Amino acid sequence: MNEPQDWKQLKLVGGQPCLDFVNTVDRDGERYSQDWFRDTIDVIGWAQSVGLLSSAQAEALLRQVQQQPEQSVKFFNQAIQLREALYRIFSAFAAKRSQTADDLQLLNTLLSEMQGHLRFVAVNSSFTWEWAETNQLDFILWQIVRSATDVLTSSDCDRLRECAGVGCGWVFLDFSRNRSRRWCDMEDCGNRAKANRHYERKRKK
Ligand SMILES: [Zn+2]
Known part of the structure; x- marks a missing residue:
């Protein structure tokens, strides 16, 4: 029997794939208190679970991981680099701090690469964007x-x-x-904060 994959226990609370991607780590200041990704196989499984890959696309990428392990390690490092840069960008924006030029540069580098793989196509009586290349890890x-x-x-x-x-x-x-949500999830962080406040109050009595 396979061991359960950790990322399968993740709650999707971000509202967009880029936010849920950042939320594959619990952060305690500069440290990770938990990382749900161990390798590229986890990233592929997660990407399929949030709808970024079809099952056929995920299977094709999993085959690539087996055939090209070095490329898969390189991809994983790049994925983690992007996850860190996005966290810093989102976190700074939410706190109204200024952005780091290096993080925006990384995003722009990947953005120009991404644009080379998009096609503008006519579908019936309208137009849409279509991916020209889905059979490589970078598609994620x-x-x-x-x-x-x-x-x-x-x-x-x-x-x-x-x-x-x-x-x-x-x-x-x-x-x-009223735009007052403070917690990723009321059941997790919200309850923990409530329990801590309760504990603090009891201690002061
Ligand atoms: Zn939280």
Whole structure:
């Protein structure tokens, strides 16, 4: 029997693939308190679970991992580099801090690469974007980059938040009525914060 894959236990609270991608790590300051990705196989499984890959696309990429292990390691390092850069960009934006030029540069490099793989096509009586190349690992990153630039240029951008939970660092779009959502998830960070406050109050008595 296969061991359960950790990323399968992840809650999707970000509201967009780029945010859920960032939320594959719990952060405690500069440290990771948990990382759900161990390797490229995890990234492929996750990408399929959030709808970035069809099962046929995921299977083809898994075969590539077996055939080209070195390329797969290179991809994994790049994926983690992108995840870090996106976290810093989202976190800084949510806190109204300025962005780091290096992070925007990384996003722009991947963006220009991504644009080389998009085609503008006519479908019935309208037009749409279509991916010209889906059979390589970088296809996952291009879609995440596209999702990130869509979020950052959309009118929902000012809804971007970072969870107030200690040791969390998850990011999400706040669609609550009065824009007051503080936690990635009320059951996790929200309850933990409530329990801590309760404990603090009891201690002071
Ligand atoms: Zn949280």
